[in-house]
Amino acid sequence: MAADATSNALTAAWESVLAQADTPTRARLANARPLALHESSYLLAVPNETARERIETRSRGAIEQQLSAHHGRPIHLAVSVDPSLEPNLEDDPTVLAPELPLREPTSGGSPSAGAVNGGRGPAAASGAGAPLVNGANGDRLNPKYTFDNFVIGSSNRFAHAAAVAVAETPGKSYNPLMIYGESGLGKTHLLHGIGHYVRQYTPHLRVKYVSTEELTNDFINAISENRTAEFRRNYREIDVLLIDDIQFLESKIQTQEEFFHTFNTLHNAQKQIVLTSDRPPKALEALEPRLRSRFEWGLLTDIQPPDLETRIAILRKKAIAEHLMASPEVLEFIAGKIATNIRELEGALIRVTAFASLNHQAVDLHLAEEVLKDLIPAGVETQITPQLIMSETASYYNVTVEELCGPARTHVLVTARQIAMYLCRELTDSSLPAIGRLFGGRDHTTVMHANKKIRQLMAERRTIYNQVTEITNRIKQAATYRR
Numbered sequence: 001m002a003a004d005a006t007s008n009a010l011t012a013a014w015e016s017v018l019a020q021a022d023t024p025t026r027a028r029l030a031n032a033r034p035l036a037l038h039e040s041s042y043l044l045a046v047p048n049e050t051a052r053e054r055i056e057t058r059s060r061g062a063i064e065q066q067l068s069a070h071h072g073r074p075i076h077l078a079v080s081v082d083p084s085l086e087p088n089l090e091d092d093p094t095v096l097a098p099e100l101p102l103r104e105p106t107s108g109g110s111p112s113a114g115a116v117n118g119g120r121g122p123a124a125a126s127g128a129g130a131p132l133v134n135g136a137n138g139d140r141l142n143p144k145y146t147f148d149n150f151v152i153g154s155s156n157r158f159a160h161a162a163a164v165a166v167a168e169t170p171g172k173s174y175n176p177l178m179i180y181g182e183s184g185l186g187k188t189h190l191l192h193g194i195g196h197y198v199r200q201y202t203p204h205l206r207v208k209y210v211s212t213e214e215l216t217n218d219f220i221n222a223i224s225e226n227r228t229a230e231f232r233r234n235y236r237e238i239d240v241l242l243i244d245d246i247q248f249l250e251s252k253i254q255t256q257e258e259f260f261h262t263f264n265t266l267h268n269a270q271k272q273i274v275l276t277s278d279r280p281p282k283a284l285e286a287l288e289p290r291l292r293s294r295f296e297w298g299l300l301t302d303i304q305p306p307d308l309e310t311r312i313a314i315l316r317k318k319a320i321a322e323h324l325m326a327s328p329e330v331l332e333f334i335a336g337k338i339a340t341n342i343r344e345l346e347g348a349l350i351r352v353t354a355f356a357s358l359n360h361q362a363v364d365l366h367l368a369e370e371v372l373k374d375l376i377p378a379g380v381e382t383q384i385t386p387q388l389i390m391s392e393t394a395s396y397y398n399v400t401v402e403e404l405c406g407p408a409r410t411h412v413l414v415t416a417r418q419i420a421m422y423l424c425r426e427l428t429d430s431s432l433p434a435i436g437r438l439f440g441g442r443d444h445t446t447v448m449h450a451n452k453k454i455r456q457l458m459a460e461r462r463t464i465y466n467q468v469t470e471i472t473n474r475i476k477q478a479a480t481y482r483r
């Protein structure tokens, strides 16, 4: 009853805001959802960073005024990003649409992409960023991530075999199956591979794929809207539950509690659970011990970085699948350059072939060397830290690091911030949440968004590509100087 009253008060306040809003504000609020009113803070969720920026910069005053009038006391608006509110997970590409009034980069049009480590660059769009489709069971699987497209080598043979075993007899072989390993080594690919396989060969089974971030958002929304029964049905009436990046459950106490019960329900009913993580359960220190121990009940398997032969084989497969023309010696050259992340490996191949095609040149060794000349050789320790990236980016845009981490959302600051976040992800091992914390305590979804946005803009706009390249060069120079 009390919850109903709270929810009614929240809705009534929101309706009063919408009623008073002018047309542009109403458009900005189209997919917004009020989450909670806590004392003098009104919490609103919007689907993406663009919407948040627009509301913060253009509509905050009017909304706060109306909320304060409605409640008869000063109300502060807090806007969070919840990507699940997005009808289609693609972002609004207009966030940085107007060209920025910035000084021109000193070196334009360098063939080397911005990111020195082979960056996910524009290329990544065809990999992890590829669209997810809704399957018959409501699961969302990337059509490219199948077992057929997965190259097996000594580094991933065991994980692949375990994934196939689980896909063939869900709930019977290993439960849960937990695959862990560093970023970009194929964990998500295997998870989707299981999903595809089950859908193809046992279509009556219900498969659900979610990232831990979506799971957490779903749970928060369910609580705030009194829909926990529905949430439980959605996660418990499932035959194969595939959860990506479970490390993001760390420190989320309430979601952990809920997931604990979901896990038990599924496990008791012999339903299959598959998890991926960047670390083994033991290293997930901010996870409840009872969950950690459950993750160890079934089979734990890691994925290691691939050896040279596997890397070449992955590139060959990718080149064939994407109709990219590259000779064996070029593939070997690229595979020799990037050893630790398959996403970067694919990114480098796509960058080389894209550059050749843009400039009507053949993909030969000389061109590949030129395009990838800024890559940091495998195994070389760099002194690139998030702090260095932040200070170099701030100085490039003539802003301070405090401003970069602060709340202001002018176009220049938004671009600078997103590029700095992108480079932190590309050039350092920092996790998304760690980067978010460095940038004034922002959420990891904000960092994820920035990453995706800059990758997309680098592919679409030469200005951004050049700016990222120039800032990267400066960072490298500074890091070399410090060595």
Ligand SMILES: Nc1ncnc2c1ncn2[C@@H]1O[C@H](COP(=O)(O)OP(=O)(O)OP(=O)(O)O)[C@@H](O)[C@H]1O
Residues within 6 Å of the ligand: 126, 127, 128, 144, 145, 149, 150, 151, 152, 156, 181, 182, 183, 184, 185, 186, 187, 188, 189, 190, 278, 314, 342, 343, 346
């Ligand atoms: N063995 C493989 N064969 C073919 N492609 C692979 C293989 N391993 C990884 N890839 C490709 O590398 C890219 C990155 O893989 P994926 O997204 O699965 O990594 P991940 O381990 O889940 O990384 P993260 O932890 O950052 O999410 C994907 O495009 C994937 O298809």
